[in-house]
Structure formats: C-alpha cells, structure tokens
Amino acid sequence: MLNRFGWKNGLAALLLSALSSVALAQAAKPHVVVLATGGTIAGAGASAANSATYSAAKVPVDKLLAGLPELGQVARVSGEQVFQIASESFTNEHLLTLARRVSALSKQADVNGIVITHGTDTLEETAYFLNLVVRTTKPIVVVGSMRPGTALSADGALNLYDAVSVAASQDAAGKGVLVTLNDEIQSGRDVSKTVNIKTEAFKSQWGPLGMVVEGRNYWFRAPVKRHTSASEFNIDEIQSLPAVDIVYGYGNMNTTGIDAYGKAGVKALIHAGTGNGSVAAQAVPALRALRANGVQVIRGARVPDGFVLRNAEQPDDQYDWVVAHDLRPQKARILAMVALTKPQDAKSLQRIFWEY
Ligand code: DAS
Numbered sequence: 001m002l003n004r005f006g007w008k009n010g011l012a013a014l015l016l017s018a019l020s021s022v023a024l025a026q027a028a029k030p031h032v033v034v035l036a037t038g039g040t041i042a043g044a045g046a047s048a049a050n051s052a053t054y055s056a057a058k059v060p061v062d063k064l065l066a067g068l069p070e071l072g073q074v075a076r077v078s079g080e081q082v083f084q085i086a087s088e089s090f091t092n093e094h095l096l097t098l099a100r101r102v103s104a105l106s107k108q109a110d111v112n113g114i115v116i117t118h119g120t121d122t123l124e125e126t127a128y129f130l131n132l133v134v135r136t137t138k139p140i141v142v143v144g145s146m147r148p149g150t151a152l153s154a155d156g157a158l159n160l161y162d163a164v165s166v167a168a169s170q171d172a173a174g175k176g177v178l179v180t181l182n183d184e185i186q187s188g189r190d191v192s193k194t195v196n197i198k199t200e201a202f203k204s205q206w207g208p209l210g211m212v213v214e215g216r217n218y219w220f221r222a223p224v225k226r227h228t229s230a231s232e233f234n235i236d237e238i239q240s241l242p243a244v245d246i247v248y249g250y251g252n253m254n255t256t257g258i259d260a261y262g263k264a265g266v267k268a269l270i271h272a273g274t275g276n277g278s279v280a281a282q283a284v285p286a287l288r289a290l291r292a293n294g295v296q297v298i299r300g301a302r303v304p305d306g307f308v309l310r311n312a313e314q315p316d317d318q319y320d321w322v323v324a325h326d327l328r329p330q331k332a333r334i335l336a337m338v339a340l341t342k343p344q345d346a347k348s349l350q351r352i353f354w355e356y
Contacts, residue, residue, distance in 0.1 A: 030112035036061035039119025043148030075168035087119025106136035113167030127188030139172035176227035255286035268296035277308035300324035
C-alpha cells in the first residue's frame, strides 16, 4: 500500500506538472501589449440603459483586461495606461507620445503584437498616423467601442477580444495598422467613423480587409498603399508636427477662415470643398495668396467617398496645388503633417498623396 505520504507526493507532483504545463502553454502564446488611451471602450454610464449618455475614459486598463479573461485563450496580454482621455481631445503631442511607445514596443523581441484602445472620435486619425510612421511589420490594431461596457449589448468586450486575437495572429503581419470593430478588420488608412451613434460605425469606401470571427481572421483583400515598414517616414526621426488645418467649402463661402489660418502660420491648409473638391470663385484668390506665401494648398472634398481628380474642378498644375486623392479631410491633414516633417514642394507632396 502506498505509504501515508506517497499518494500525497504523487498528487502534488501531478498538480505541479499540470500547472507547469498550463503555465508553459500560456507562456508559449504570442505576447500582445494593450496600450490604453481612454475613450468609450473605457467608458461608464449611470445605468445599463445609457448606451449613448456616459462618461468616456473612466475604466483603467488593468480593469479592462481583468474583465475579459477570455483574452488569455488567444494571447499572453499585458497592459499600459498611456493616457485616459476622450479622443476628441487628442493633440499632436498625444500622437507623438503614443507612436513613440508603439515604435519602442515593436522593437522588443518579446512583443508579438500591439493593441491600442482608443476613443472612436479620432481613432481613424491615430490609426493612419501610426500607419505612416511606425516602422514594423508586427500587427498593430487600434480598437474602440460605440457603447460603454456598462451598457446593454456593449460592443467593447468583443471588439477588444477581436483586436487582441488579430494582434496575436501571424497572418495580420505586414498589413499595416488595422482597426477592428463590429467583427470587421479595417485598414487604418481607409477607415472612418461614418455613423455617430451605431455600433456599425466604421466604414471604408474600399471595404474592410476582412473579418474576425471567434478568434479567427478571414482575409479578402490587402492594402496597396505604402505603410509601416515600407514608409519613408519614421517616428524615431520626428520631433514635432507642423501646423496643418482644415476649412470647409459651402454656399456663401467667405475667406475669413482661410485668411486667419494664413496669418496663424499654417504650413498647409486642407480645403474640404463641395463636390469633387470645388472651390468657390471668391475663395480662389485667398488660397492662391496662401500658396504664394509658401503654404501648401491641398484640395480635398467634404463629400465622403470618391476621390478628388487633379486639374478637374481647379487648374492644380497652374496654381501649384495638391489634391488629397481619396483621403477625407481629417486624414489628408495627418498625411500632410507627416509629409511636411521633411522639405516638400507641391510636386513631391502630390507624389506622397498618390503613394500613401
Ligand atoms: N468621445 C468619444 C471618444 O473618446 C467617445 C468614444 O466614442 O470613444 O472618442
């Protein structure tokens, strides 16, 4: 018969080996770092019925991760609280700080993927900025939610689970910065928030790259524009971002905004024109005066889809202007800021708008 201690030692050894195999299995999983910046995905409302009235940027990253133990099924996850703000309050300094942290983590051999939790209001701008300046092929996924975790049918938990699962996937490498919401995997370059109060809020006119369902990625297309490791820009070489602002075109347009931005010393002005980037006759001289003062004039459109055709509505060659191609004004501003961290003339700037 086993002596009094034999079966106990055997049991302990059994438990120990079981625990160590669980620990080994967990340690073998890809390591995903979650950088938290705030937003609705970290929001809290007064009651479950408050799906649209709540405070953003309340729940800390450790609580977000602790509330989602399922993450451990797809990755070994660690969290950092970079900021705790609503994303409409992001500044260029926030963009630079976040991108520097993402870049540093991407260089670490023990980091396989990075997730950024972010407010949805300017998520598309941050995702595009990282797409342009972080030199890595490792998966970087930006994620937000349209409802706070306290609301009925909150979308944040599944969005975060999807983001971590994509960031842990080898097949997500080299596809540029990605955005996961609502089961879709979107390109950080192409995606925009198109609905301000539905969970199906993020769209790209070129469609999602794929879908993620139950932790598995289904890809249907890949980005064709330059990004991340193929970019000529590098956050490690960028100390600050130049001033670039946006003016809208509309009926009865005046030049107050254009003149004010010129006086404020912007390096480029995005004109979000009507139609195919049209410019009101009364605004053309003011924009030409900006160009004569060395300000880059970039003709975009307030119309969300399509793309602005060079030399169609305005003689861009003659005026030495740039067209924003298919980029929405807020995205064109991000690209213009990054491009103008290096000396550009209108010709080289236009090349960058074709390629990125
Ligand atoms: N104010 C919004 C933001 O932080 C909340 C959200 O939708 O995330 O972007």
